[in-house]
Amino acid sequence: MRRSETTAARQVVDLITGTWRAQALHAAAALSLPDHVAAGHGTVPELAERTGASEDGLARLLRLLTALGVFTGDEEEGYGLTDVGALLVTGGEQSMRDMVLLYGEEFHRAWGAVVPAIRTGTSGFEHAFGTSLHAYLRDEPDAGPRFLRAMNAGNVFFPEAAAAFDFTRAQTVVDVAGGSGLLLSAVLQAHPHLTGTVFDLPHMLPVAERHLSAAIGAHRYETVAGDVFDKVPAGNDVYLLSRVLQDWDDERCVTLLANIREAMADTGRLLVLERVVATGDTAPVLPLLWDMHLLMAAGGRERTLDGYRSVLGAAGLRLESVHSLTLETSLLVAAPVGGSSPVPALP
């Protein structure tokens, strides 16, 4: 075999085995191995006793995940956690365990329906579960809070978003479909003069309420239940819309954006947090992977910059600026068409 063929074959094998890596990580999180290792129980017999798993299976899983950079050590000495493994320990502000679990369980099943999803344009989730992700989150006990905990793990760009926009002249902020309230709390913590509202479906609000009451204190925020396709709280200076457009087709995006436009003053601003898709063989892969994942999960999509411009424009908003954040996420600042001044100055 020529060298270029070897390299191409290697690439195919690496692509095929990508899902095995993710599922090995999922097994470690599902068996709480990082928790046990963090508690000092790092040998295979100790882990077998605590998890009820077979020693042979555990030894092989740990040896693979050590090679993948999740654990340190070996079977003889016992295992410790790398920085990656430490992110899989339960609890803690930065923990990504809930994300690993959701992606390894429900979303893995949704990806199992990738071919019918691409054939039909209906989400992989609907093919696999017989119901939409949104209905599942509403109807399945504890699914909503589990989903929000998993979303939290991907929120590493929230503090950056709070710093990327000049909030000094704003007084009130609404996080539209704000989920866990973590973005609003990052904004309120960074800008103590602001008060804020989390607006979301009623079954999602308890998580935001719990988080904001602990992080912010009762007098600076409220939670409001409602449907973004009906109307959103009016008269605020800044509207946040994080990872929401990604779940809907253009028509639904225009409806919800038009509701936000109607609620904002002409001087208001809308801050959209999404990934921007580029094309070509040098395009960053993460937005493209997430675009495909959104088809598998909610039947949604990531958009090109022109795609965001187009749905904003159809709702009476214009894209004013774009800021790059970590994990290839972008902050898009939009202003009402015709409303040129920024949010009003504080008295």
Ligand SMILES: C[S@@+](CC[C@H](N)C(=O)[O-])C[C@H]1O[C@@H](n2cnc3c(N)ncnc32)[C@H](O)[C@@H]1O
């Ligand atoms: C992908 S999550 C994003 C949550 C949050 N903005 C974030 O970035 O972590 C989508 C959110 O949209 C909310 N949502 C879905 N349909 C909605 C509707 N019709 N009205 C209001 N919120 C809705 C969900 O409850 C969920 O919190």
